[in-house]
Amino acid sequence: MKIKDPKIIFLSLLVFLDIVLILFTGFNALSINKSKNMIDTYLNVDTKNKQHFTQLNEIQKGLVGKVNNNLSEFSDDYIFDSSIQAILIRELFRKIGIPGTDYRVLEELTSIKKTALGELGYLCLEYNIPDVTYDQLLLILRSVNKSEQYDFINELQVIKKERNNTLDIKFSYTNIGMFLEE
Amino acid sequence: MNVKKIQLRNDIITYLNEFPASEVKEIASHVGVSKQALYYHINLLLKDEKIEVVDRKIVNGIEKRFYSTIVTVDSTHNDNDREEDKQNIKVDPIEDTAFAVEEMIDQNIIEKTSISSPIKVDSLDKPNEVRDISTISDDIPLELEDQSMTTQTNEGILPTPIDLKKQKSSSFLEKLKNVFNKPIGKSTKQKKAEPKPNIRKSSSINRKDEDGKKRGTRFSGEGLATIIENVKSLGLFNIDSYDTMSSATALITSNKEVLSFNNRQRSNINVNYGNINENQANKVKRNTRLVIVDENFIDNHERILTPLKKQKDQENFVNRYLRKKYNISDSDLIYTYEIFNPEQKDMYEINTLFSRKKYLEDSRNLVKDFRTKDKLFISIAGVFSHYNSQLKKSRSKNTNIYIFMGKKGCELTWVKGRRILYNRSILVSNQELPKESYLRETLPRVVKTISISLNTLKKDGLIKEKPDKIFIAGPNATADLVAFFNEKYNQNAENINVKISNENMQDKSTNFNGYYDTSLVFMESLKKWGRFRYVYTQKEKSKLRKAGKFNLINLGLILFTVFLFLLNIKLFESNLIYSYEKDLTLTNTNLTLKLINSIKQSISEQQVLGNLDQYLANIKINKQKYESLFSLLNSDIFKSIDFKSLEMVTTSTKDFDKKINTVMINAEINDFRPEAILEAENIDVTLKSSDFIKNSTVEKKRYSRGRLPVKITFMI
Numbered sequence: 001m002k003i004k005d006p007k008i009i010f011l012s013l014l015v016f017l018d019i020v021l022i023l024f025t026g027f028n029a030l031s032i033n034k035s036k037n038m039i040d041t042y043l044n045v046d047t048k049n050k051q052h053f054t055q056l057n058e059i060q061k062g063l064v065g066k067v068n069n070n071l072s073e074f075s076d077d078y079i080f081d082s083s084i085q086a087i088l089i090r091e092l093f094r095k096i097g098i099p100g101t102d103y104r105v106l107e108e109l110t111s112i113k114k115t116a117l118g119e120l121g122y123l124c125l126e127y128n129i130p131d132v133t134y135d136q137l138l139l140i141l142r143s144v145n146k147s148e149q150y151d152f153i154n155e156l157q158v159i160k161k162e163r164n165n166t167l168d169i170k171f172s173y174t175n176i177g178m179f180l181e182e
Numbered sequence: 183m184n185v186k187k188i189q190l191r192n193d194i195i196t197y198l199n200e201f202p203a204s205e206v207k208e209i210a211s212h213v214g215v216s217k218q219a220l221y222y223h224i225n226l227l228l229k230d231e232k233i234e235v236v237d238r239k240i241v242n243g244i245e246k247r248f249y250s251t252i253v254t255v256d257s258t259h260n261d262n263d264r265e266e267d268k269q270n271i272k273v274d275p276i277e278d279t280a281f282a283v284e285e286m287i288d289q290n291i292i293e294k295t296s297i298s299s300p301i302k303v304d305s306l307d308k309p310n311e312v313r314d315i316s317t318i319s320d321d322i323p324l325e326l327e328d329q330s331m332t333t334q335t336n337e338g339i340l341p342t343p344i345d346l347k348k349q350k351s352s353s354f355l356e357k358l359k360n361v362f363n364k365p366i367g368k369s370t371k372q373k374k375a376e377p378k379p380n381i382r383k384s385s386s387i388n389r390k391d392e393d394g395k396k397r398g399t400r401f402s403g404e405g406l407a408t409i410i411e412n413v414k415s416l417g418l419f420n421i422d423s424y425d426t427m428s429s430a431t432a433l434i435t436s437n438k439e440v441l442s443f444n445n446r447q448r449s450n451i452n453v454n455y456g457n458i459n460e461n462q463a464n465k466v467k468r469n470t471r472l473v474i475v476d477e478n479f480i481d482n483h484e485r486i487l488t489p490l491k492k493q494k495d496q497e498n499f500v501n502r503y504l505r506k507k508y509n510i511s512d513s514d515l516i517y518t519y520e521i522f523n524p525e526q527k528d529m530y531e532i533n534t535l536f537s538r539k540k541y542l543e544d545s546r547n548l549v550k551d552f553r554t555k556d557k558l559f560i561s562i563a564g565v566f567s568h569y570n571s572q573l574k575k576s577r578s579k580n581t582n583i584y585i586f587m588g589k590k591g592c593e594l595t596w597v598k599g600r601r602i603l604y605n606r607s608i609l610v611s612n613q614e615l616p617k618e619s620y621l622r623e624t625l626p627r628v629v630k631t632i633s634i635s636l637n638t639l640k641k642d643g644l645i646k647e648k649p650d651k652i653f654i655a656g657p658n659a660t661a662d663l664v665a666f667f668n669e670k671y672n673q674n675a676e677n678i679n680v681k682i683s684n685e686n687m688q689d690k691s692t693n694f695n696g697y698y699d700t701s702l703v704f705m706e707s708l709k710k711w712g713r714f715r716y717v718y719t720q721k722e723k724s725k726l727r728k729a730g731k732f733n734l735i736n737l738g739l740i741l742f743t744v745f746l747f748l749l750n751i752k753l754f755e756s757n758l759i760y761s762y763e764k765d766l767t768l769t770n771t772n773l774t775l776k777l778i779n780s781i782k783q784s785i786s787e788q789q790v791l792g793n794l795d796q797y798l799a800n801i802k803i804n805k806q807k808y809e810s811l812f813s814l815l816n817s818d819i820f821k822s823i824d825f826k827s828l829e830m831v832t833t834s835t836k837d838f839d840k841k842i843n844t845v846m847i848n849a850e851i852n853d854f855r856p857e858a859i860l861e862a863e864n865i866d867v868t869l870k871s872s873d874f875i876k877n878s879t880v881e882k883k884r885y886s887r888g889r890l891p892v893k894i895t896f897m898i
Contacts, residue, residue, distance in 0.1 A: 007732040014739040021746035028753035035760035042767040049774040056781045063788035070798035071791055112836060115794060116787050122835050138812060145805040150798050152805055154835065158828040174835050176801070 070150075075117055077149050079177030081109050082123050089125065089173060092147070096139045103127050106172050111179070119179040124154060124172050131166040144173070151175045190215065191223055195232060195251055202250035203236050209249070224249065429471040431704050432549045433697065435657075436477045436589040436614060440548060441701050472554040473708050476545040477588050481537035481561045482508075483605035485642075487529050496521070496532055497720060504536050514539050516719045518564075522601050525643075533601055535561055535716055542718060556726065562586050563595045563605040564716030569653075569678070569707035570597040571715075580650035581639075585628060587658035589614045589696075592624050594631050596639060596649065600715060603644050604635045620658055629670070653678045655703045657696035678703055797838045804832065804841035807898050810874065811845060819868050822861050823849045823892075847894040858890035869896055 079085065082105045090100045106124040113120045132140075137158065144153055154172040161168060193213045198204060206224060210217045227233045237248040433441040486503060490496050496519075504515055519534035542559055549557060566584040573582075579599055586593040591609035595602060608631060610623045639645040652667045652675040659677050667675035679699040713730070717723045811830065814820070826848045833842050851858040862882050869878035878896035 005732075007729060007736065011732060011736055011739065014736060014743055018739060018743055018746060021743065021750055024750050025746060025753060028750060028757045031757050032753065032760050035757070035764045038764050039760065039767050042764070042771045046767065046771040046774050049771065049778055053774055053778050053781065056778060056785060060781055060785050060788065063785060063792065066788075066792060068791055068795035070802070071795040074794075074798050107835075113790065113794065115790050117791070120794065124835065141808050141812065145809060150801045152801050152832070152841075153808065153830075154832050156808075156828070156830040158825075160826055176798075176835070 071117070073148075074150055074176075075178065077177040078180045079109065079121055079123065079175055080180065082125060085123055085175050086125055089127075089175075092143060093140070096136075096143050098129065098132070098136060098140065101127055101129050109179075112176075117178065120176070121179050122174055122176045124174045126170070126172045128168075128170045130168045131161070131164065132169050133166060137167055137169055140169070140171075149175070149177070187223070191227060191232075194220075194223060194227060198233055198249055198251045203248040204250075205246055205248050429473055429708060430554070431473045431475060431701070431708055432552065433701050433704055434474065434476040434478065434545055434548050435697055436591075438478070438548060441697055442472075442552075443701055443705055471556045471558060472549065472552050473558045473560055474545050474549050475560055475562060475565055475704060476541075476548070477562070477586075477590075479537065479541050479545055479559075479561055480607045480609075481535045481541075481563065481605075483563065483602055484532075484534050484536065485603075486532040486534065487524060487526065488532055489529055491530065493724070496530070500532055500534055500720075504534070508536075510536075510538065516542055518716050518718045518720045518723055520600070520715055531601075535563060535602070535605070535718075537561070537718070558714065558722075558726070559718040560716055561718075562593045563602055565704060565707045566595045566597050566653075567600050567602055567716055568710075568712060569703070571600040571712060572707070572710055581645050582651045582653055583632065583649045584653045584655070585659075587620075587624070587654060587656035587663065589620070589657055592628060592656070592658075594628060594635070596635060596645075598644070600712075602716070603639055606631050606635065617658060617660070621663070624658075625663075625666070632671075650674075651676065655679055655700060657700050659700075678706075793838050800839075800841045804843065807841075807843055811843070811898060814874075815847075819865055820849075822851055822853065823847075823865070824852055825849045843898050845894075845896055845898060849892055849894065851890040851892060852888060853890070854888070855885050855890070858885060862890060862892050865892075865894065869894070874898060 086103050089103070094100065104126040106126045107122070109121050109123045111119050111121045129140075141153070144151065152174055154174045155170075157170040159168045160166075190213060194209055197209055197212045201208070206217050206220055209224075210220045213220070224233070228235070231252055233249050234252050235247045236250040239246045239248070430442055430444050433443075435441065484504070484507075486500065488496065488499055490499055500517060500519055501512070501515065504510060504517060505512060515536065516539050517534050517536035519532045522531040522533055523529075524531045545559060546557070566586075569584070570582055581596060581598040581603065584593075584595045584597060586595075590611050590613065591607060593607050594605070596604040608624065608627050610620065610627075615623065636645065636648065648671065652671065654663055654667070654675060655678045659679050661677065664675045664677050679702070714723045714726045717726065808830075815825070815828075828848075829846045831844045833839070851861050853861060859882065862880050866878065866880035869875050869880065872878075876897045879894070881893040881895070883891035883893070
């Protein structure tokens with residue numbers, strides 16, 4: 001049988017074609033197997049994720065149902081830079097009969113947190129008021145307490161003067177509010 | 183009307199009496215009514231048990247029935263006559279045959295004819311040539327050459343009447359006389375008068391066992407059998423058929439005329455006859471295998487036992503053996519052999535047919551105009567092996583004798599399954615003889631050859647009693663011969679020449695010098711070509727077999743490739759689907775993850791807002807703490823305290839946890855020493871017991887001048 005025999009050439013071609021087809025079959029079979037495994041893994045992960053999602057959904061429902069009263073009140077409070085804020089405080093003190101005093105900026109307008117409602121910030125001003133009576137001290141404290149805004153006294157130092165029975169007070173006043181969006 | 187019907191039925195019965203085993207088409211053409219109309223009368227005659235179905239044949243899934251009249255004991259006078267004839271022509275035993283023939287010759291019953299050349303039996307030489315007797319004659323074991331049989335007769339002189347005195351001692355001669363006295367060269371219709379069951383070749387192939395029973399009911403699995411037969415006939419499982427899917431035969435007659443026909447063509451067999459011209463040769467396609475059977479080709483048969491297993495060793499051995507035994511030169515010897523397993527262990531029977539190259543060259547020259555690629559040469563013995571292998575399994579295992587009654591001689595072959603047990607060519611003349619002369623010359627030799635071969639085969643243990651069947655074919659095979667062999671050997675002899683039922687074909691057959699129905703036998707034999715068995719030469723056969731194997735492997739590979747291709751389509755489709763499903767699942771998973779992240783973010787924001795709200799709430803609470811602190815400082819707990827300074831520090835603004843205020847008070851208790859100390863301790867206990875105040879300490883300093891300085895620290 002000569003090598004040029006068309007039967008052998010045809011046979012060789014068929015063998016070659018069969019090898020290619022077998023390889024392709026193997027590739028397809030492996031690919032299918034791989035896909036099947038991947039599908040199983042994904043389905044497994046997805047099932048667990050969906051369970052997790054259901055639990056998270058429950059948590060979210062609980063959170064959504066909760067009413068944040070303070071926040072709803074606070075959302076209208078805006079904070080400005082120290083100078084404007086100092087003016088507002090001065091006006092507050094003036095209402096209660098305490099003359100304007102000098103102040104020191106302890107902390108300029110600083111961001112605390114960014115939320116969905118906006119950016120939350122604060123600033124801190126220090127006041128030093130000498131010769132204040134005890135009643136005046138109480139007035140200052142009450143006026144701060146009664147303020148509708150969420151501001152508070154951070155530090156308070158009261159020193160009694162024996163000489164004239166007055167008080168030297170030093171306090172740092174913190175203002176919290178939403179940043180005014182530019 | 184009734185008279186007409188009765189007349190018609192009488193015509194049918196008369197026809198069937200003359201031509202038993204006829205089909206409806208033949209009866210219809212005889213009585214001159216349509217086939218459809220005839221069925222009604224046939225059914226009535228069947229019901230009245232006037233006629234019966236004697237045979238059935240499935241052709242292309244359609245059942246053909248053959249009808250005969252029912253023979254009763256006292257039916258007709260003719261039947262009685264036949265019985266008497268049978269008693270008169272009682273067949274002699276085989277042993278008597280030789281004597282009978284000799285006696286016949288001695289008494290000059292068989293007259294000398296004009297056979298010009300001496301009769302040579304079992305020779306590799308052709309009658310027309312100057313024979314090289316020394317080559318074979320002495321060594322051939324079953325040399326039938328008997329000079330006493332080599333007679334000269336004058337053609338045209340009819341045999342003398344049998345002497346009544348000699349009748350007793352030669353009933354065989356009487357039989358011969360009957361045979362010879364019957365008119366020959368009948369018309370087509372006259373031929374029909376010959377007993378049909380013995381003429382129909384199809385009874386051997388594809389036909390159910392002849393058990394003589396009436397077949398009133400249809401075989402239940404007939405439909406299935408038909409399907410199986412049809413599938414088999416496609417030749418799908420025959421490795422040779424993949425070569426070209428078809429083969430043609432060129433039959434070279436004794437007059438060196440060529441008949442060509444397609445072996446697998448079922449209908450409208452296209453037989454060409456005469457000298458080959460270009461058009462005729464072109465009718466056989468180039469890719470078709472051409473099987474060449476030459477009636478003049480003479481080969482010899484030999485069974486050689488050898489332990490050699492390898493094909494090459496066997497070929498070398500056969501070559502050497504034949505050359506030495508028959509003194510044939512290497513360049514002149516051609517042979518082909520098949521391997522069979524004899525009874526002896528570890529031995530192989532090399533069943534070989536061999537001849538001389540020059541005889542094959544003659545055949546080759548006659549078919550040189552055929553442009554076919556593969557030309558396969560096979561002798562008549564080989565053809566019979568193919569024929570026998572196609573018989574029903576139960577019958578092909580039998581040992582059958584095939585006798586080819588040619589124009590100038592005859593060939594006798596014993597075949598068991600596919601295995602040729604014995605083969606002898608008997609050449610009578612180098613000219614075509616009239617049928618009567620031919621029979622007169624040939625029959626005694628055939629009888630003697632059968633006798634000798636039977637003895638040889640018995641001696642070799644290849645046969646126990648007698649052949650199971652005698653099949654007769656060839657242009658000179660007649661119904662009379664069948665009858666003769668039936669009588670002679672008390673055997674079920676059969677003419678396997680194909681019955682020609684189609685009238686057009688019958689007309690056509692007359693143009694082929696009696697070879698038309700013979701060619702159909704060859705077509706039947708070779709339509710399912712089997713592994714190139716007994717094809718000359720051995721080398722070419724091996725090459726063809728190898729090619730056949732390659733074809734089969736190629737076919738298998740094609741099927742495998744198709745299977746793989748379909749599988750790949752399916753797998754590729756599945757792969758795409760799975761890939762899509764994977765992407766879909768991945769997308770779903772990612773979507774769920776995104777949802778989780780989104781809800782987490784939402785929760786986180788809600789938590790931040792909640793924390794912020796809490797932070798603001800803490801601021802509010804812390805504001806109240808300032809007021810509470812000053813209320814506490816003004817309470818009875820500190821009534822004895824003289825405050826000097828107060829310092830309060832709140833946790834960092836950035837701290838979102840609850841606001842805690844650390845308070846540090848510097849003060850003095852103005853009292854006597856023990857009371858002041860007690861008061862300080864009292865304050866300490868009171869502060870510690872309070873729920874409002876945490877981590878309270880009262881640090882006492884040194885008492886001096888009625889004053890106890892204290893440092894009070896606590897957290898609110």
